[in-house]
Structures are given as structure tokens and as C-alpha cells.
Amino acid sequence: MRCLPAGAHALLVELDDGEQAAALHAELLRRRGAGELRATEIVPAARTVLLDGLDDPAALAARLPGWQPPPVAAADGALTEIPVRYDGPDLPEVAAHWGLTPRAAALLHAKTVFRVAFCGFAPGFGYLTGLPERYAVPRRADPRTAVPAGAVGLAGPYTGVYPRSSPGGWQLIGTAECVLWDAQRSPAALLAPGMRVRFVPRYLPPGEER
Amino acid sequence: MSDRALSVVRAGALTTVQDRGRAGHAHLGVPRSGALDAPAAALANRLVGNPAGAAVLETTLDGCALRPRGTVLAAVTGAPCPVRVDGRPVAWGAPVRVPAGALLDLGRVTAGVRSYVSFAGGVAVDPVLASRSTDLLSGLGPAPLTDGAVLPLGPAGTAPPPRGFAAQPAPPAELLLRARPGPRADWFTPAALALLGRARYRVSAASNRIGLRTEGPPLRRALTGELPSEGLVLGAVQVPPDGRPVVFLADHPTTGGYPVAAVVDTADLAAAAQAVPGTPVRFLMAQGA
Numbered sequence: 001m002r003c004l005p006a007g008a009h010a011l012l013v014e015l016d017d018g019e020q021a022a023a024l025h026a027e028l029l030r031r032r033g034a035g036e037l038r039a040t041e042i043v044p045a046a047r048t049v050l051l052d053g054l055d056d057p058a059a060l061a062a063r064l065p066g067w068q069p070p071p072v073a074a075a076d077g078a079l080t081e082i083p084v085r086y087d088g089p090d091l092p093e094v095a096a097h098w099g100l101t102p103r104a105a106a107l108l109h110a111k112t113v114f115r116v117a118f119c120g121f122a123p124g125f126g127y128l129t130g131l132p133e134r135y136a137v138p139r140r141a142d143p144r145t146a147v148p149a150g151a152v153g154l155a156g157p158y159t160g161v162y163p164r165s166s167p168g169g170w171q172l173i174g175t176a177e178c179v180l181w182d183a184q185r186s187p188a189a190l191l192a193p194g195m196r197v198r199f200v201p202r203y204l205p206p207g208e209e210r
Numbered sequence: 211m212s213d214r215a216l217s218v219v220r221a222g223a224l225t226t227v228q229d230r231g232r233a234g235h236a237h238l239g240v241p242r243s244g245a246l247d248a249p250a251a252a253l254a255n256r257l258v259g260n261p262a263g264a265a266v267l268e269t270t271l272d273g274c275a276l277r278p279r280g281t282v283l284a285a286v287t288g289a290p291c292p293v294r295v296d297g298r299p300v301a302w303g304a305p306v307r308v309p310a311g312a313l314l315d316l317g318r319v320t321a322g323v324r325s326y327v328s329f330a331g332g333v334a335v336d337p338v339l340a341s342r343s344t345d346l347l348s349g350l351g352p353a354p355l356t357d358g359a360v361l362p363l364g365p366a367g368t369a370p371p372p373r374g375f376a377a378q379p380a381p382p383a384e385l386l387l388r389a390r391p392g393p394r395a396d397w398f399t400p401a402a403l404a405l406l407g408r409a410r411y412r413v414s415a416a417s418n419r420i421g422l423r424t425e426g427p428p429l430r431r432a433l434t435g436e437l438p439s440e441g442l443v444l445g446a447v448q449v450p451p452d453g454r455p456v457v458f459l460a461d462h463p464t465t466g467g468y469p470v471a472a473v474v475d476t477a478d479l480a481a482a483a484q485a486v487p488g489t490p491v492r493f494l495m496a497q498g499a
Contacts (some may be wrong), residue, residue, distance in 0.1 A: 003389060004392075004393035004394075005391060005392065005448075005473070006392065006443050006446070006473055007390065007391060007392075007444075007445055007473030007474075007476075008390070008391050008473075008475060009441050009443075009471075009476075010443045011439060012393040012441065014393075014440075017222070034301070040233050040234055040238065041233065041234060041235045041236045041441075042237060042273075043237045043441035044237065044441075044464070045438065045439050045440040045441050045465050046438030046439050046440065047438055047440075048438075048440040048441065049441070050236075050440065050442075050443070051440025052441075053233070053444055064386060089281070118439075118465070119237060119238050119239040119464075120239045120439060120463070120464050120465035121239060121463075121465075122239055122241060122348060122487070123235075123238060123239045123240045123348050123350060124238060125239050127439075183338045183339065183350060188238070188338075188339060189238045189239075192237065193237055200320060
């Protein structure tokens with residue numbers, strides 16, 4: 001664990017990997033909930049957690065290494081199901097990358113339990129981890145100027161669902177049949193860091209299941 | 211509609227609704243947003259008897275013109291500009307009574323970038339995540355003003371507003387940004403960090419509510435790899451591949467993948483909001499800390 005300076009009221013805590021970041025994030029939320037920590041923002045990312053709105057970052061940096069948060073257990077976190085049609089234009093390419101048929105690739109994705117590692121890029125856009133490392137895929141060489149809202153994409157180790165139409169370079173494998181972000185809804189964001197997510201197939205391409 | 215409303219007669223180049231923003235949602239990818247020159251917005255509210263968190267309008271360089279349906283107390287702060295009611299000059303930086311149906315016109319700024327205009331009762335558009343701020347990065351909150359739009363006003367309070375002028379800092383002739391080393395200072399060569407504290411930059415015309423962009427000597431990196439995305443704070447001095455520092459302002463993204471070399475004290479960001487393109491910029495680096 002490394003505590004990095006981030007201005008007069010913030011601290012960027014760097015961990016060795018995403019699992020450690022998830023564990024620290026859960027611990028920070030627990031301590032804030034219990035009134036042991038005052039922070040305006042607790043923002044997890046790929047392998048860091050940012051704390052902002054701190055009274056005394058240096059004092060917290062001195063306390064943090066002693067906390068030793070337990071690892072996040074597989075069953076921790078609320079489970080959200082996202083209905084999805086596996087009809088994305090890049091599904092054949094992703095399947096080929098994995099050495100599977102499009103149908104088998106979709107089934108592999110649908111049987112994975114993901115976790116929202118962090119959010120960013122746009123309100124309600126979650127970076128979901130859970131696929132084994134060997135299934136990481138490159139971003140598209142030619143990003144699309146408009147990815148439709150609800151598009152389910154893959155990039156690197158992550159799965160994400162576009163909350164609204166935007167440019168994007170992720171490989172699109174499907175279409176979610178739910179609203180990821182609605183400012184008038186409470187909560188506005190369907191996904192928040194730490195939640196578990198399962199994609200429930202509403203459409204699978206025909207073909208072999210291998 | 212009630213007379214607690216304003217018609218937008220001239221929206222100006224970019225006029226947005228702003229309050230203190232929506233901090234606390236960065237973990238969902240929601241930028242903080244809020245008035246760029248926060249002290250000026252707070253003063254505008256104080257001058258009309260509003261609480262500090264009431265929503266005001268933030269203009270950009272060429273002001274705007276508004277016609278309240280009912281008589282309302284207004285105040286203009288921030289970047290100085292001529293203020294007129296039905297063509298008659300009135301005070302900048304002081305409460306002004308605008309009669310029902312009269313035209314309140316904020317002209318082009320004479321210095322600085324952003325003027326703020328408050329109305330007793332505040333601009334009462336529907337809040338999003340407890341804020342009425344327009345966020346130009348993510349599109350949350352009300353759209354920027356357009357000619358002919360109508361904005362609701364809230365009920366005016368009963369607190370008597372202060373009388374007379376209020377002192378305001380002049381927009382900076384040179385922007386001095388106190389900063390301390392950032393989380394990724396070690397991604398830069400010692401020479402680059404020394405340069406950041408010594409070089410004279412200029413405010414780039416590409417600056418906006420997301421960030422103050424600079425022109426000047428590029429900062430060389432000691433590490434060239436890719437940095438996984440990580441959380442960003444207000445005032446973060448991020449260095450993109452072209453090496454020119456960007457100081458993140460209220461509409462900054464919540465995470466980013468370019469290294470942050472330094473963090474500017476938030477107290478100095480109000481001046482950054484008022485620095486016109488071409489203004490010299492210097493980073494005053496705290497030692498150690």
C-alpha cells in the first residue's frame with residue numbers, strides 16, 4: 001500500500017492490484033458508515049482508491065497501513081441482473097479471439113459473475129471485472145463515433161454498459177435491456193462500485209455451444 | 211406561469227446555471243461541477259439575501275440579457291461588466307432592483323472571463339443529484355441557456371440584503387497557482403518538475419469549465435508506460451502526452467489515465483476561472499509537503 005499526496009484534502013492510495021483496491025474500498029465504506037472516517041468522496045479505480053474531502057490526509061496516511069482490510073468474499077455485495085441480447089456487432093470477432101463460437105462466447109460471458117470495480121467515463125458507466133485474464137480483448141483499432149445507449153462492450157479485462165449514446169472504442173457484444181442511468185430515478189445509477197452483476201441472456205446467436 | 215420567472219432575451223456565448231455543484235458522487239462517474247469562481251457566486255447570492263448554495267447564472271465573456279416577469283432583486287459579480295436595466299447603467303457588485311418586465315443586460319466583460327448574476331430566491335430549475343449546476347462534461351443539469359428560454363425563480367427570502375458595494379479581487383494579470391507535488395510527480399524527470407515550478411506558461415484559448423489548459427514548455431516524463439485510470443481531484447495538474455499541464459476545474463472527469471504532477475490549492479482556482487487566454491501562469495510549488 002502506498003499513500004500518495006493529492007492536495008491539501010485528499011489522498012490517493014495505491015494498491016498492488018484490483019482485489020486489494022476492492023478490499024480497501026469496502027473497508028473505507030464500512031468505516032465511513034460507522035463514523036470512523038470523514039470523506040466527501042471515496043473513489044475506487046483500477047488499483048487505487050482516492051479519498052477526497054479529508055480533514056487531515058497525513059494523519060489518515062499514517063493510520064491506513066494498520067487497517068489490513070479482509071479480502072472481498074465472492075458473495076459480498078448486492079447482486080444485480082442485467083438482461084442482455086447478445087447481438088453486438090463485435091461478438092464474432094471477440095468469439096474468434098477467444099477461440100469460441102459466438103454462441104459459446106455469449107454463454108461464457110453470461111455465466112460469469114462480475115463485480116463493479118469502479119465507475120468513470122460517464123455517469124453510471126461501470127468497469128466490471130470477472131472474466132479470467134486470458135479473455136482480455138483489445139480495444140477497437142477504429143473507435144465508433146456513436147455507440148448506442150445500452151451497448152454491452154468489452155475492453156481489456158473489463159465489461160461495461162454504455163449508459164447513453166457516446167463515442168467509444170469497446171468491442172460491442174450485446175444490448176442491455178435496462179436503463180443504466182436515470183437522473184430522475186433513485187438511485188440514478190444502476191451500478192455502483194462493489195456491486196455484483198450477472199448478465200441474463202434474452203437472445204443468444206444460433207450455433208454450436210463450444 | 212407565476213411571475214417568479216425570467217425570460218432569456220440574449221443567452222450570450224455560454225451562460226449556465228451554477229450552484230455549489232454535486233460533490234459526493236464521483237464514485238459513480240459524476241463530476242462535481244458548480245460555479246468556477248465560487249467566491250464570486252457566493253457573493254452574488256449574499257448581495258440578494260440568498261443562501262450561499264442558491265443557483266446563479268455564470269456567463270462567459272459577453273454576458274447575457276434577461277427579463278424577469280416580476281420585480282426582483284439581482285446582483286452581478288465576478289468578471290466586471292457594464293450592467294444595465296432598460297438601458298440605464300446600474301451598479302456591478304451591488305444589489306439592483308429590476309422592475310417587472312424590465313431588461314437586465316450584462317455586457318461584455320471589461321476584465322476576466324465569467325460574471326455571475328444572482329436573483330433573490332435563486333434560479334429554481336429542477337435539481338439533479340441535489341444540484342442545479344450545468345455540467346458540460348457529462349451533460350447533467352440544465353442545458354446552457356438559449357434565447358427565448360424561461361427559467362423559474364424560487365421564493366425570495368426575507369433576510370434584508372446588505373447595502374452598497376462589496377470588495378472583489380481583480381481578475382489576474384498574472385495567474386499565480388500555489389501547488390504541491392501530486393500523486394504521480396515521480397512519473398516526471400527531476401528537471402521537468404523543476405521546470406514546472408520555474409517556467410512561465412500562458413492560459414490557452416482551449417481552456418473551458420473542464421480544465422485550464424496551458425501553453426509553454428512541455429514536461430518530460432521519466433516513466434513512459436500507461437497509467438491505469440485513477441481518481442482525480444479538483445485542481446489536479448494533469449500532463450497529457452503533449453506535456454502541457456492542464457489544471458482541472460469544476461467539470462473535470464472523475465478518473466483519468468494521464469499522470470498528475472501537482473495539485474493546485476483550491477483557493478487559487480477562482481482566479482484561474484477569471485484568467486483570459488494569454489494570461490501568464492506560474493506554478494508556485496510548495497516544497498516537501
